[in-house]
């Protein structure tokens with residue numbers, strides 16, 4: 193990394209259990225293997241100062257062990273392109289674990305074996321989520337902005353008018369043939385039944401199911417040297433009567449206390465948490481930077497309390513003060529992995545919605561520019 197990415201060895205941390213992932217922040221990009229991405233590793237390698245990718249094995253059914261041979265092949269492909277594979281996003285948590293069913297134990301065992309396999313190929317950070325039924329929700333994947341680009345957008349009334357299966361069908365129809373993580377066809381089939389199940393699950397029970405999972409996997413993550421970062425709920429408000437957990441600073445504090453370990457952390461997602469204007473993102477960064485192994489940084493434009501469009505990364509293009517966010521990360525001692533999150537679809541690019549090359553490359557350069565300037569003040 194360039195010399196201006198400073199060592200944080202002398203910076204104060206959030207608590208005695210604060211993580212020490214690396215000596216410096218690393219900029220990465222999300223990338224989908226096996227031909228499921230229009231963006232190539234060679235293209236990512238040419239974005240200045242991007243050192244690696246956050247990736248996954250999309251072919252493995254949720255709950256199964258990620259095979260070591262497939263992970264080795266994936267790592268070798270990424271290394272051959274001159275990039276690192278230190279971050280996995282995501283290993284999905286089987287619904288039986290989230291539901292607290294007796295069958296959860298076998299899926300937790302398999303999750304733990306996946307953690308060991310990830311460590312064996314040099315993975316240091318794992319992003320996952322604990323959202324019931326759906327990973328994320330939007331009403332549109334190609335909403336036009338005034339500049340002629342398209343973005344993912346969310347309109348609360350439109351989402352309420354659709355049932356989750358209809359949203360899934362609509363998103364897959366808009367996805368240009370790419371897989372939509374969290375909206376896998378096999379998941380859509382079970383959606384109605386899952387929805388009914390959760391109507392009788394209290395928030396307290398759901399939190400307890402999360403703690404059961406953490407108590408079983410975090411010790412294995414500690415042994416394996418993997419920093420786990422839970423992704424916030426997207427959007428961060430109740431939907432269809434489903435329990436939500438990671439939606440606010442208060443809930444993040446509760447989550448970290450469920451299993452207090454440096455290996456039990458948060459993936460910051462500014463766009464997810466920030467969709468609720470009550471969430472003060474710079475304050476969240478300042479408070480929890482020491483427990484964030486991974487950060488997704490993007491901007492959004494709100495039109496109503498529960499309506500928003502994703503936007504280009506710069507502060508002027510959306511509602512967030514990106515300088516304040518990056519400064520809070522910097523001053524909080526953030527030393528994990530960071531990536532521009534979704535981007536607009538620009539310049540005629542035909543890519544997986546939200547994951548084109550061009551606008552994410554612009555986002556990475558912008559975030560790196562802010563980071564350099566903050567470090568040189």
Ligand SMILES: [Mn+2]
Pocket residue numbers: 423460461464488533
């Ligand atoms: Mn995110």
